[in-house]
Amino acid sequence: MIKLIASDMDGTLLDAHMGISEENAAAIRFALDQGIEFMVSTGRNYQEARSALDEAGISCAMITLNGAQVFDKDGVSLFTVPIAREQIAFILDRLDAHDIYYEVSTNKGLYSESQSRRIDSFAAMIADHLPHLTYKMAIAMASANLELLHINYVDSIRELLTDDSLEVLKIICVHSEGPKVLGPVASEIDALGDLAITSSGQNNIEINHRSAQKGIAVAHVATDRGIDLADVMTIGDNFNDVSMLQMAGVSFAMGNAELEVKEYAKYETDTNLENGVGKAIMRAIEEDL
Numbered sequence: 001m002i003k004l005i006a007s008d009m010d011g012t013l014l015d016a017h018m019g020i021s022e023e024n025a026a027a028i029r030f031a032l033d034q035g036i037e038f039m040v041s042t043g044r045n046y047q048e049a050r051s052a053l054d055e056a057g058i059s060c061a062m063i064t065l066n067g068a069q070v071f072d073k074d075g076v077s078l079f080t081v082p083i084a085r086e087q088i089a090f091i092l093d094r095l096d097a098h099d100i101y102y103e104v105s106t107n108k109g110l111y112s113e114s115q116s117r118r119i120d121s122f123a124a125m126i127a128d129h130l131p132h133l134t135y136k137m138a139i140a141m142a143s144a145n146l147e148l149l150h151i152n153y154v155d156s157i158r159e160l161l162t163d164d165s166l167e168v169l170k171i172i173c174v175h176s177e178g179p180k181v182l183g184p185v186a187s188e189i190d191a192l193g194d195l196a197i198t199s200s201g202q203n204n205i206e207i208n209h210r211s212a213q214k215g216i217a218v219a220h221v222a223t224d225r226g227i228d229l230a231d232v233m234t235i236g237d238n239f240n241d242v243s244m245l246q247m248a249g250v251s252f253a254m255g256n257a258e259l260e261v262k263e264y265a266k267y268e269t270d271t272n273l274e275n276g277v278g279k280a281i282m283r284a285i286e287e288d289l
Contacts, residue, residue, distance in 0.1 A: 002036055002284050003227045006063065006218045006244060008236040009042040009049060010200060012254050013277050020056035027278035028058060034285060039063065039221065041214045043172070043200050043240055045105050046071060047150060065105050066198065066208050066240050067217035068169035079220075080107055081212035082167035087192050091171060091207060092158060098185050100175045104157055107167040111152045111160060118151070122174070171207040178203040198240035206240055215243025233284055235269070235277055237261065250289045252280040 005028075007013045015021045028038050041063040042049050049062050062071045070078045083091075095102045101120075103112040112118050160166055175181045182205050186197045189207060196208045214236075222232050230249035234241070237254040238261060245251040245264040253265035254276050262268060267289070269280035283289070 001231060001288065002031075002233045002250060003231040004037045004039070004218075004222055004225065005031060005233045005235070005281060005284075006039050006041040006214075006221075006248075007234070007277055008214075008238070008241050009040055009044060009052065011237040011256060011272055012235055012241075013040065014052060014272060015275075016273055018052065020052055020058065021275050021278070023275040024278040025056045025058060027275075027281040031281050031285065036285075037061070037225065041067070041218055041234070041236075041241075041244055043170070043206055045069075045110055046075070047110075050075070061221065063214060063217040063221070065170040066196070066206055066212055067214045067243075068105070068208050068212035069107075070217055070221065077107075080167055080169055081209045082107070082169055083171070083207065083209050084194060085161070085168075087195070088161060088168055088171075089158070090192060091189050094185055094188050095171075095173055098175075098181055100173050100181065100185065102171055102173045103151075104160075104168050105170040105172070106160075107169065108165075109150060109152050111154055111157055113154060113157055115151075115153055169208070169212070172204060173207070174204045176203060198238075198242075200238045200240050213243040214241060215245075215247040218244045219247055233281075233289070235280055236265075237272065250284055252276075252284075 013020055013024060031038055039061040040049055043066045044064060046064050049064055059073050061073050069080045072078055101117045103110060186205050190197050194210045196210045196213050198206050200206060218232060218234060219229060222229055229247055232248040233250040234244040234248040235252045236245055237257040242261060242264050251265040252267045252269045253262040254269060255271035270276040
């Protein structure tokens with residue numbers, strides 16, 4: 001019997017308007033009524049994740065930044081898993097050498113060195129997740145997203161690292177040429193060891209500590225709740241979801257998931273534009289998966 005459901009957000013729970021559809025929200029509420037806990041497990045930071053949940057009236061625990069930070073349903077941070085400080089300078093040097101846009105999520109907020117590059121980069125990410133959008137529409141959505149976030153724009157992220165109390169939890173890197181540019185750089189960075197390098201789209205890579213993965217975080221939450229992993233259900237669409245698809249007793253890949261990602265899931269549901277999360281939840285409950 002399913003006791004805990006963990007769902008990714010972008011390309012999974014969120015629809016074409018980057019919100020939670022009523023069908024998905026209704027299925028989540030139904031699961032909660034059955035005594036099943038629901039939580040999101042996302043690459044987003046807390047504020048980005050919280051805005052969509054608030055609009056749908058959903059209060060839940062959250063695994064954020066691919067597992068680098070976990071919050072309870074009241075927004076209290078339970079634990080963080082930072083990237084080793086001695087690795088960060090090398091990572092940023094390689095990204096700068098290849099003119100790759102990046103921003104860092106920390107225990108003190110989100111930092112970027114360029115607002116204009118952030119809009120351009122995240123418009124490309126939105127267009128990748130929602131290919132039906134024109135690029136102009138993607139730019140508009142990326143710009144609107146800025147209003148929901150408190151992003152700290154600084155001249156030099158490196159100067160922030162002189163603050164010993166600052167923990168870098170995730171570095172997200174975006175380039176319009178995608179794997180052609182990001183692939184070789186990811187290999188260089190991966191050679192450092194103790195890092196998890198994943199992706200939530202063709203034109204980005206996400207860098208975390210090796211222990212900051214969605215699957216590890218979901219397992220941690222399940223253990224804390226006294227829930228066997230056989231009674232955990234996970235839903236995702238991209239490579240940063242693989243670790244949680246692998247560890248759950250019941251796992252669903254979205255219809256729009258990458259083909260390789262689908263191989264790690266036990267079941268497949270409809271796309272994020274067809275309320276796939278809601279349908280997966282109802283199927284799991286009705287068929288007692």
